[in-house]
Amino acid sequence: MTTTTNTDARGGQPILEIDGFSFAYGETQILQDINFTAASGEFVCIVGPSGAGKTTLLQCLAGLRRPTAGQIRFKGAEITSPPAGLAVVFQDYSRSLMPWLSAKENIALPLKSAGIGKREREAKAVAALEEVGLAAAADLYPWELSGGMQQRVAIARALAYEPALVIMDEPFASVDAQTRADLEDLTLRIKEHRGITVILVTHDIDEAVYLSDRVLALSGRPAKVADIVEIDLGSQRDQITTKERHEFAGLRSRLYRLIRRTEQQETVTLLPEAH
Numbered sequence: 265m266t267t268t269t270n271t272d273a274r275g276g277q278p279i280l281e282i283d284g285f286s287f288a289y290g291e292t293q294i295l296q297d298i299n300f301t302a303a304s305g306e307f308v309c310i311v312g313p314s315g316a317g318k319t320t321l322l323q324c325l326a327g328l329r330r331p332t333a334g335q336i337r338f339k340g341a342e343i344t345s346p347p348a349g350l351a352v353v354f355q356d357y358s359r360s361l362m363p364w365l366s367a368k369e370n371i372a373l374p375l376k377s378a379g380i381g382k383r384e385r386e387a388k389a390v391a392a393l394e395e396v397g398l399a400a401a402a403d404l405y406p407w408e409l410s411g412g413m414q415q416r417v418a419i420a421r422a423l424a425y426e427p428a429l430v431i432m433d434e435p436f437a438s439v440d441a442q443t444r445a446d447l448e449d450l451t452l453r454i455k456e457h458r459g460i461t462v463i464l465v466t467h468d469i470d471e472a473v474y475l476s477d478r479v480l481a482l483s484g485r486p487a488k489v490a491d492i493v494e495i496d497l498g499s500q501r502d503q504i505t506t507k508e509r510h511e512f513a514g515l516r517s518r519l520y521r522l523i524r525r526t527e528q529q530e531t532v533t534l535l536p537e538a539h
């Protein structure tokens with residue numbers, strides 16, 4: 265295990281450091297020379313064209329895959345397997361929740377593997393359900409809950425673990441627009457309240473601007489960092505007034521251009537040569 269004493273842009277110990285990171289599936293290079301540092305308490309969204317390698321990067325951050333070059337560090341220690349203090353929320357809540365367990369039991373299950381006693385597991389599960397506004401659904405099964413409620417259970421399960429860093433892969437992609445907005449605001453509130461760091465992959469540029477302190481934009485094949493965009497919209501976000509601001513529109517256009525440029529470049533590369 266390697267440890268470092270780097271500091272982040274705010275002068276503190278960075279919670280996450282991606283250092284000269286590259287990844288290949290066999291001969292196919294997917295991500296190349298990615299460098300990024302997240303400060304404790306930051307909300308970072310990762311955007312990029314489809315197939316850029318965003319999920320692959322998250323899997324490496326979560327310790328589920330190893331980089332083929334470079335290093336990822338969590339609290340200064342190299343990630344070589346899923347580290348304690350880091351929780352993951354996936355898009356597909358229907359597959360991530362156990363259908364034969366109640367909401368409360370789904371949340372308590374990973375705590376059992378962490379060696380936490382029965383009464384404490386139960387207390388943590390109930391508290392986490394309260395935090396996501398689902399106290400009344402503790403004894404319901406996933407199939408008795410709406411999609412948005414199931415994703416709240418998945419978020420509660422991550423929170424019960426009391427992580428310092430939550431990694432989310434397209435967590436709101438499978439719910440309707442109003443539920444999505446509610447879940448975005450819930451995630452912002454939890455992040456603020458708990459002071460945790462969130463790294464979230466999304467296809468939705470508006471969502472990235474709305475949620476983030478910074479957006480990491482990936483582009484190219486293999487994907488590299490196209491830009492790291494500061495989202496200077498203050499810590500209080502509102503679905504209507506924040507999105508009405510001209511700064512919001514400017515940031516959204518800037519990110520769209522970055523992503524579109526990549527997609528156009530790819531189209532040009534794929535066109536057959538003229539004879």
Ligand SMILES: Nc1ncnc2c1ncn2[C@@H]1O[C@H](COP(=O)(O)OP(=O)(O)OP(=O)(O)O)[C@@H](O)[C@H]1O
Pocket residue numbers: 289294312313314315316317318319320321
């Ligand atoms: N297990 C795997 N083996 C080989 N190639 C893979 C594997 N998983 C993903 N890939 C390829 O790696 C590339 C990046 O995939 P990844 O899912 O990380 O991209 P993504 O940016 O998350 O895509 P999307 O936005 O469409 O979800 C794609 O070309 C994909 O086909």
